[in-house]
Amino acid sequence: MIQLSTVGVKEYVIKLTGEHMEIERKFLIYKLPEDLGKYPFHIIEQGYLSTEPVVRVRRSDDDYYMTYKGKGFLSREEYNLPLTKESYEHLITKAEGNIISKKRYLIPIEGTSLTIELDIFDKPFAPLVLAEVEFETEEEAMAFIPPAWFGEDVTHDTEYHNSTMSRKVFGGGE
Amino acid sequence: MIQLSTVGVKEYVIKLTGEHMEIERKFLIYKLPEDLGKYPFHIIEQGYLSTEPVVRVRRSDDDYYMTYKGKGFLSREEYNLPLTKESYEHLITKAEGNIISKKRYLIPIEGTSLTIELDIFDKPFAPLVLAEVEFETEEEAMAFIPPAWFGEDVTHDTEYHNSTMSRKVFGGGE
Numbered sequence: 240m241i242q243l244s245t246v247g248v249k250e251y252v253i254k255l256t257g258e259h260m261e262i263e264r265k266f267l268i269y270k271l272p273e274d275l276g277k278y279p280f281h282i283i284e285q286g287y288l289s290t291e292p293v294v295r296v297r298r299s300d301d302d303y304y305m306t307y308k309g310k311g312f313l314s315r316e317e318y319n320l321p322l323t324k325e326s327y328e329h330l331i332t333k334a335e336g337n338i339i340s341k342k343r344y345l346i347p348i349e350g351t352s353l354t355i356e357l358d359i360f361d362k363p364f365a366p367l368v369l370a371e372v373e374f375e376t377e378e379e380a381m382a383f384i385p386p387a388w389f390g391e392d393v394t395h396d397t398e399y400h401n402s403t404m405s406r407k408v409f410g411g412g413e
Numbered sequence: 414m415i416q417l418s419t420v421g422v423k424e425y426v427i428k429l430t431g432e433h434m435e436i437e438r439k440f441l442i443y444k445l446p447e448d449l450g451k452y453p454f455h456i457i458e459q460g461y462l463s464t465e466p467v468v469r470v471r472r473s474d475d476d477y478y479m480t481y482k483g484k485g486f487l488s489r490e491e492y493n494l495p496l497t498k499e500s501y502e503h504l505i506t507k508a509e510g511n512i513i514s515k516k517r518y519l520i521p522i523e524g525t526s527l528t529i530e531l532d533i534f535d536k537p538f539a540p541l542v543l544a545e546v547e548f549e550t551e552e553e554a555m556a557f558i559p560p561a562w563f564g565e566d567v568t569h570d571t572e573y574h575n576s577t578m579s580r581k582v583f584g585g586g587e
Contacts, residue, residue: 288462288507289500294479305468305481307494318492320481326463333462333507 262380265399267390268357268368272346275357280344283358286334287405295402296322296330299343303327336405337363348372348386355386363409369399436554439573441564442531442542446520449531454518457532460508461579469576470496470504473517477501510579511537522546522560529560537583543573 285297293308303322322330331338340361347354353372360367370389374380385392393399459471467482477496496504505512514535521528527546534541544563548554559566567573 289496289504292494292496292500294500294504307479307481307492309495318481318494320466320492321483322463322466326466326468330463330468 262374262377264372264374264380264383264392264394265396266370266372266385267393267399268370268388269390270388271357271359271368272388275344275346278344278346280342282340283343284331284338284340285401286331286338287336287402288330288333290335290402290406293402296327296334298327298331305330334405337407337409339364339401339404353383364404369393436548436551438546438548438554438557438566438568439570440544440546440559441567441573442544442562443564444562445531445533445542446562449518449520452518452520454516456514457517458505458512458514459575460505460512461510461576462504462507464509464576464580467576470501470508472501472505479504508579511581511583513538513575513578527557538578543567 281299283297283299285295288294288296293306295306295308297304297306301324303324303326305320305322307316307318307320309316341358341364342361344357344359345354346357353374356371356373358369358371359365360369372383374383397403455473457471457473459469462468462470467480469480469482471478471480475498477498477500479494479496481490481492481494483490515532515538516535518531518533519528520531527548530545530547532543532545533539534543546557548557571577
């Protein structure tokens with residue numbers, strides 16, 4: 240995640256994806272919407288070969304790719320590069336730390352062009368649920384009023400970056 | 414290496430690098446030029462995390478990067494993505510097969526805008542030496558008359574692709 244600028248505190252984050260700039264906010268979720276079953280979803284599995292810069296391999300349903308996210312002085316760009324199933328299955332064995340599995344629901348927000356990406360994490364992160372919303376403009380990001388079922392804004396909390404989660408060490412034993 | 418088309422046999426190879434198309438020929442070298450010491454060179458080390466698509470990490474002097482070369486239906490593009498020294502040293506430990514080390518001399522061909530990339534391989538590939546020449550146009554590639562010290566044209570010999578060399582198994586024992 241390439242943080243280029245922020246206005247205020249915990250407002251939103253700006254990422255550059257190739258030529259495309261992403262402006263996003265992220266929230267904790269404690270209560271799932273009751274009508275969740277009616278929305279489309281993707282089954283996502285991902286692991287990190289490197290976290291700085293990020294070199295991530297991801298399976299999303301039957302699509303496989305490697306994502307590079309340049310950092311700071313190196314490059315601000317993000318690339319999604321296609322992999323075959325075979326090369327994905329080979330590269331995921333080289334991932335460091337935790338493999339992250341999650342079910343990502345896509346929930347449009349009525350009356351807007353916005354879509355909530357609702358990530359329901361599997362073990363070892365369950366019952367963690369995160370919602371991410373991408374905006375067209377900084378004004379839109381700042382004006383966003385989260386739905387009532389959203390928990391706190393963790394946009395700038397690195398603990399909830401998936402790359403940080405991949406490095407999380409879980410206590411063993413009973 | 415993305416072979417898009419060939420004219421004739423063993424003539425040249427065309428690669429796409431981002432928006433840039435490369436047209437190259439490759440030759441075996443048995444006798445080094447006597448004035449080699451006067452040309453600039455790079456110390457290159459590289460390894461492959463995947464060979465289809467190619468995911469290569471390379472050190473060239475004090476520059477570090479990861480190269481992705483899409484293949485066939487997936488993507489015809491090639492990307493060079495910067496790494497830090499630390500991430501390179503981490504990722505090279507994940508490489509499969511042989512780590513390739515070589516000294517690459519850059520030798521301009523007098524009276525032309527062409528440059529010979531002369532790769533002198535270290536163990537376990539020594540005494541292998543390969544020369545590669547890149548051209549602006551297909552016509553130029555076809556018209557190229559190799560210097561007298563060039564050996565046979567191996568442009569289309571996959572044995573001399575570095576990715577193939579990374580997978581080469583060397584016999585053990587005496």
